[in-house]
Amino acid sequence: MSIAVEAHRPGAGAWLSLIQCEAKMVARDTAGLVVPIGLPLLILVMSASAATDEVVANGRTALDVFVLPLVLTLVISTIGIINMPSFLAYYRRAGILRRLSVTPASPAMVLVAQVVVSVIQAVIGITAALAVAVLIFDANPPVQPGAALGIFVLAMAAMYALGMVVAAVAPTPNSAVAIGLIVFFALAALGGLFGGRAALPEPVAAVGEWLPFGATVQALSAVWAGFAVEPVHLISLGVTTVLGFTVAAVLFRWD
Template identity: 55%
Template sequence: MNGLSLDAPDEEVRPGVTVLDAYAVPVVLSLVVTMVAVMNFPGYLATYRKTRVLRRLAVTPASPAMVLVAQMVVSFAQMLLGIAVACGVAVTMFDAHLPRDVPMAVAVLLGLSLAMYAVGMTVASVAPTPNAAVALGLVAFFGMAALGGMFGPTENLPEQLAEIGSWLPFGAAAEAFRATWFGDPVAWQSWASLGVTTVLGTAVAAALFRWE
């Protein structure tokens, strides 16, 4: 959908880098990670808490934290599958190119994953029910994605909103991914955004998460 919405996806913005590479693929990668970590992941944790799975495990030799780790592993595998499908479609159907700096793109992906899972854990920690977790995750997803380029280049947004979006993890990751396609260094602001989100989200989730 992002590829089809572009007027000239094959036009080069730099030698070897098309509009699709620079503006659609980075956003799609950020979308996949954010949807899985912020919208999907918290709902499972809230369900485990509501059905008292975590409370029952707490009185057994098995730690309830094992369920959280297992769910995160499954969720991460789901995210990688989504990225593989998205990239496969982009390359085979839209002639997208791989980033010039693949190792840095992988590093950005890992940084974005940590940040978004921290946000997802925060959502799960404050949501009283599974439905509330889905609703809060949806609000967080659309809030970050709308300001980060989901509905078009951030250049089309008012300057103040674009600036806010660039400091949120979604927009920061999209900009970082774009830099890897260009072969440019990733701006420190992007790393700062992902790092601060990871630290704050983890701290809030650890302080507020309830096992029952």
Template identity: 65%
Template sequence: MTDVTVHRPGPRAFAELLICELKSVARDTAGLIVPIGLPMLILVMNASAAGREPVAHGRTALDVFVLPLVFTMVVATTGIVNMPSFLAYYRRSGILRRLGVTPVSPVMVLVAQAVVGALQIAVGIAAAWILAVLAFGANPPVRAGAAIGVLALTVAAMYAVGLIVAALSPTPNSSVAIGLTVFFLLGATGGMFGGRDSLPEAIATVGQWLPFGAGTEALSAAWMGAPVEAAPLIGLAAAAVCGTVVAALFFRWD
């Protein structure tokens, strides 16, 4: 009896897969414009009305309220709308099924998409930050380390929600439709359309625990130098864990 050793792809193969994913995302014009253009539009629309009076530790309303909202939007559009549409397309076209019978695991596609999404998020946040600094005199967060940690946790939570969208979407078009619906629902309860103070108390309370509201609130606290409360951190962590578990249960490769 002959032993057959299956060699898994190494770093070079993953790098080639990553390049292919980058090219696919670069050719998706809407996928590039929405995560970068929409948050920057929101930034411009809200920056002039935010005022330049300090709120805390020399940080203005632009720093404390607008920038956390914009950064969370970048993460949400990438994780909930863009990433699931690519995975749904790969499943519908049979790419994931074909990869399942090769040494290249379909999980590598998920990892590559996560890396490409992280690059998109970095570009979107950098573009919004540069615009905010040059055009509106924005200030950095008082607790930069806490802000970076909250941002990373927000990315994990939004990606987990996006994996649920990818798991339940039968087609790429339905993935975009479901992703946009989830994005706007989370945004509406998280203060994207005027702040949670204007929402009914019950909805505002729920929004505090959901990823969009939790990410915005935690980033806002870090920006003004206040302690980040446990509730939004627990909400983000719970979304990351629960979303991953649910997606693993329902995700289909074909």
């Protein structure tokens, strides 16, 4: 007589434990904590004083319309493109994902847990930047807060999709950091991180506007000032999300 053995799937407790373990790993990575939160705050503090007096539209200053969108995009992109892929590449290199594949806990659980922790880290970074901007420099909220929230979600999806591609092609944790840095600085430079898009040649600035970093900055600037978001920016983020996750799914290796 054969006895059927029921496979038990990991429950809520297993998910919570895995997320807690991921959070501890991220917390131990000092550079991974300081750079995505400290660097945007440094840029905010250095740029805020000169931007608080210039009113752009609807009572919003240059700090609100130009500096804050750039700073918040920095938080999202550094976590999604640089931090998260390095952890996933480490787990693959150490054989953790391969070992999980023969247990009830699927390797995909690690991916989900890392994304959850990364999102929490991004929320902390965004909250810290907004708190400093509001409490110290009297920054204003976006004219369209609902649209701003939607853009944040779409931008995080796009940046994490790029991060998944980096994790998929990087053979080692160090290479994941290196590739992530190259992708990040390329997107950020074209998106106006160094001197703004106005300082770039017009064709280069146009390309940067189609890429996810520039698209996020421009979309957030629009909703902060109360303007309509250009469809090209939403299309850019949406296409990046779909293509990024598709390419990552095809190329990702568990071992």
